[in-house]
Amino acid sequence: MAPRIVEIRRGVLEKNDRIAHELRDRFHEADVFVVNLVSSPGTGKTALLEQTLERLINRGHPAAALVGDLATENDARRLARSGAPARQIVTDGMCHLEAYLVQNHLDDWGLDLEGLDFLFIENVGNLVCPSGYDLGEDLRAVLLSVTEGEDKPEKYPTMFHSSDVAVFTKIDLAEPVEFDRDRAYESLESVRPGITVFETSAKTGAGVDEWVDWLVGRREAQ
Amino acid sequence: MAPRIVEIRRGVLEKNDRIAHELRDRFHEADVFVVNLVSSPGTGKTALLEQTLERLINRGHPAAALVGDLATENDARRLARSGAPARQIVTDGMCHLEAYLVQNHLDDWGLDLEGLDFLFIENVGNLVCPSGYDLGEDLRAVLLSVTEGEDKPEKYPTMFHSSDVAVFTKIDLAEPVEFDRDRAYESLESVRPGITVFETSAKTGAGVDEWVDWLVGRREAQ
Numbered sequence: 199m200a201p202r203i204v205e206i207r208r209g210v211l212e213k214n215d216r217i218a219h220e221l222r223d224r225f226h227e228a229d230v231f232v233v234n235l236v237s238s239p240g241t242g243k244t245a246l247l248e249q250t251l252e253r254l255i256n257r258g259h260p261a262a263a264l265v266g267d268l269a270t271e272n273d274a275r276r277l278a279r280s281g282a283p284a285r286q287i288v289t290d291g292m293c294h295l296e297a298y299l300v301q302n303h304l305d306d307w308g309l310d311l312e313g314l315d316f317l318f319i320e321n322v323g324n325l326v327c328p329s330g331y332d333l334g335e336d337l338r339a340v341l342l343s344v345t346e347g348e349d350k351p352e353k354y355p356t357m358f359h360s361s362d363v364a365v366f367t368k369i370d371l372a373e374p375v376e377f378d379r380d381r382a383y384e385s386l387e388s389v390r391p392g393i394t395v396f397e398t399s400a401k402t403g404a405g406v407d408e409w410v411d412w413l414v415g416r417r418e419a420q
Numbered sequence: 421m422a423p424r425i426v427e428i429r430r431g432v433l434e435k436n437d438r439i440a441h442e443l444r445d446r447f448h449e450a451d452v453f454v455v456n457l458v459s460s461p462g463t464g465k466t467a468l469l470e471q472t473l474e475r476l477i478n479r480g481h482p483a484a485a486l487v488g489d490l491a492t493e494n495d496a497r498r499l500a501r502s503g504a505p506a507r508q509i510v511t512d513g514m515c516h517l518e519a520y521l522v523q524n525h526l527d528d529w530g531l532d533l534e535g536l537d538f539l540f541i542e543n544v545g546n547l548v549c550p551s552g553y554d555l556g557e558d559l560r561a562v563l564l565s566v567t568e569g570e571d572k573p574e575k576y577p578t579m580f581h582s583s584d585v586a587v588f589t590k591i592d593l594a595e596p597v598e599f600d601r602d603r604a605y606e607s608l609e610s611v612r613p614g615i616t617v618f619e620t621s622a623k624t625g626a627g628v629d630e631w632v633d634w635l636v637g638r639r640e641a642q
Contacts, residue, residue, distance in 0.1 A: 268548065268575060326490065345593070
């Protein structure tokens with residue numbers, strides 16, 4: 199990259215970090231635990247989130263979701279079925295969410311953050327670009343479906359390295375796709391040693407309770 | 421985006437288009453047909469390419485591959501098993517290939533373009549960012565696995581809109597994932613009416629001969 203581009207990019211990231219810092223303060227004051235979900239397109243962020251929201255609400259933890267996509271409001275519509283407030287951020291072609299988008303949508307939405315225990319931000323499906331953009335979250339969760347191949351952590355190291363927890367999805371398909379569990383953990387460990395891992399299926403519900411228990415525990419520990 | 425960023429981005433794209441134009445002239449002079457493969461991470465670009473290269477070579481069509489990844493040389497190693505020359509472009513975190521990277525690697529590689537019928541460029545796994553970067557290809561093929569969900573074309577319209585052909589992959593998993601074929605075609609038609617579609621499985625080999633026949637036909641028609 200030419201020096202001028204590097205300089206501009208640094209400016210964008212500095213501005214993003216400043217707004218993310220403001221958001222983080224705002225979230226902490228409201229005592230809402232914020233999770234940024236990142237993955238490839240089609241890994242199943244929305245499907246896991248539907249089940250997560252439903253379970254949290256059933257256990258008396260109010261939760262809401264902000265969901266980013268280049269186009270369409272499909273995901274917010276799907277998520278609203280869980281009973282949780284859900285709002286779409288249409289990025290009009292931008293390949294990741296930035297903190298100012300989260301801030302603007304929260305301001306417009308008029309969501310009562312104080313009344314929430316959890317806020318989920320579903321990022322644009324992209325294993326590269328969202329990694330550099332802090333959204334003020336408490337936790338970044340990277341999802342990886344068993345159908346995507348075991349070497350994704352090594353091939354997209356920045357995203358896995360910047361995440362706090364990894365969630366395997368579509369574990370019900372492990373057998374038909376001949377998922378090599380040892381190889382996948384080895385790849386994950388090579389870029390993010392010691393990371394907490396969940397194995398889930400939104401279809402069968404496997405592992406989702408464990409994931410939700412863990413989230414509740416993380417919020418309480420904070 | 422601020423006006424200064426728009427201006428810089430325009431400069432990057434103009435430079436890319438200029439180099440892509442030079443590459444296209446070079447490819448046409450050498451009479452090599454160039455295919456740019458794009459998809460999400462884990463859709464199976466490398467698996468389809470392995471089978472494509474093998475079949476082309478068996479039919480007497482010399483072919484080679486340039487493969488982009490953020491990190492690792494895994495894919496070039498896999499592709500070399502087909503007997504085709506294969507070279508990795510490690511982008512060091514960049515989320516897409518640009519024409520200058522293709523140009524630099526071709527220059528370093530010393531590949532005999534005149535001796536080839538096909539050159540495949542496997543892009544970085546990303547359904548957003550590669551769409552704006554022409555690599556001098558004759559054909560852009562977008563891959564979409566049946567495990568990713570039927571609505572991807574609508575959610576990532578720019579990539580599908582800029583592609584010349586769509587290839588469904590992992591069609592052997594259509595049943596376990598309850599792939600809704602009609603819904604997928606409907607989504608594709610809504611952003612790219614009339615696009616040619618192949619349904620393939622690198623595992624069972626289904627549809628791969630039809631895809632290779634079509635590529636050979638496209639090259640001959642040119």
